[in-house]
Amino acid sequence: MAFPKDTRTMVIVGAGVAVVAAVAAAMFFGAGNPNDPDNVPPAAEGGLKIDLAEAPTLEPTRELRCYVSGQFVGMATLANCAERNGVATGTLDVGLDATGALAAASFTPPPALPVDEPKVQVVNPSAPAQAPQPAGPVEGQCLRHVGSEWRQVGQGMNQAECVNALYAGTCIRTPGEAQYGRWNDVTLRLVPRRVEVSTDNANFRTYADQNRQCQFPRL
Numbered sequence: 001m002a003f004p005k006d007t008r009t010m011v012i013v014g015a016g017v018a019v020v021a022a023v024a025a026a027m028f029f030g031a032g033n034p035n036d037p038d039n040v041p042p043a044a045e046g047g048l049k050i051d052l053a054e055a056p057t058l059e060p061t062r063e064l065r066c067y068v069s070g071q072f073v074g075m076a077t078l079a080n081c082a083e084r085n086g087v088a089t090g091t092l093d094v095g096l097d098a099t100g101a102l103a104a105a106s107f108t109p110p111p112a113l114p115v116d117e118p119k120v121q122v123v124n125p126s127a128p129a130q131a132p133q134p135a136g137p138v139e140g141q142c143l144r145h146v147g148s149e150w151r152q153v154g155q156g157m158n159q160a161e162c163v164n165a166l167y168a169g170t171c172i173r174t175p176g177e178a179q180y181g182r183w184n185d186v187t188l189r190l191v192p193r194r195v196e197v198s199t200d201n202a203n204f205r206t207y208a209d210q211n212r213q214c215q216f217p218r219l
Contacts, residue, residue: 058094058102065097067105067175078104093191097175105176110187110201114143114150140184142166150182159183160219163195163208171214 058078066073066081073084082089085106097103142153142162153165162183167190172179181188187198188207195216196204208216 064094065099065101065103067097067103069108070105070174070176076104082106093175095192098173103175107176107178107189107191110180110189110198111145111148111150113187113201114182138184141182143182145180145182153181157183159186159197160208160216163188164216164219166190167195167210167214168216169214171210 060079061077063075063077064081066076066084068084076084078089078092078094081104082092085092087106092104092106094102094104139156139158140162141155142157142165143150144153144166145151153162157165162181166181166188167179170179170190172190172192175192177191179190181190185199187201187204189196189198189204190210193210194206195208195210197207198204208219210216
């Protein structure tokens with residue numbers, strides 16, 4: 001029976017094939033599944049993702065895509081875009097829009113606050129003073145603004161429960177669009193990638209970040 005003159009050649013070739021196969025497998029699995037929604041590139045997610053405070057190096061003369069009332073109106077500097085929106089420059093939301101380009105937009109302004117019925121508390125001066133109770137989780141009324149009116153979503157909710165009841169499963173995609181709600185005396189605002197809160201119905205700060213599945217994993 002005939003054998004190769006140098007069996008070492010076959011061993012070396014076999015080892016080389018194994019190495020190439022291992023590298024190819026690592027590249028394939030490391031790249032991830034392109035159909036996995038978690039691997040969608042940032043430019044395809046839609047909506048603005050960073051605010052002006054996170055873009056301190058943006059040059060005043062740089063033009064970016066400007067949105068007014070959710071509609072693209074052309075290229076403009078931050079100052080010009082703010083003027084078109086009728087707001088101060090610092091109130092614009094700046095980030096990447098659905099095209100992946102840098103954009104600026106002004107959020108839909110908050111609606112008028114709901115009018116609460118006056119509450120009359122009857123005080124009995126002869127009643128003994130109540131001992132202070134330990135503080136517990138704050139609960140209150142949760143409202144959603146729909147059309148031109150406020151609608152009750154629930155009562156006896158804490159703030160996190162109200163946010164989830166209002167916005168879990170709902171994402172904002174259009175630059176400048178916002179959905180409003182109320183929890184007790186706090187205004188809630190759903191904007192791209194986050195929920196913001198305000199105690200004066202004018203100045204908002206981030207309360208919770210939203211993931212790509214439109215959920216709030218930290219609430």
